[in-house]
Amino acid sequence: MNLKSVNVRTKRRIVKRSKSFAESFRPMGYRRIRVWRYKRHQLRVNHKRVYRIMKELGLLTRSKGGTASRKKQSGRIPVTGSNQHFQVDMTKIWCGSDGWGYLFAAIDAYDKEIVGYSFSRFCRTNELN
Structure with a gap:
């Protein structure tokens, strides 16, 4: 495993906690794991570092992708007579x-x-x- 960070001890803690959390809650993405890590362990880690570590460990989830589609409306209101709309x-x-x-x-x-x-x-x- 080739992790390119400076602090080896911090790296080991990140890897250990990321593995355990990502395996128990599989659909969580790297950003949510980063927030969980701060709330649970008060460990601030950049989202890019979490992404890189999870990618190297094979723990990234696939994004759904795509955009929301809206039904196109004509904008016409059906009016059958005068003084209705x-x-x-x-x-x-x-x-x-x-x-x-x-x-x-x-x-x-x-x-x-x-x-x-x-x-x-x-x-x-x-x-x-």
């Missing part, structure tokens, strides 16, 4: 020397008609007209 839109408009103005519009989702609007110089809720 409304959407809100905000548009920023340049007003020359007065600066920016903000137009808030409520839109009916069925026939895409604007049912209400508010124009304000501010985009804060408490300052709307």
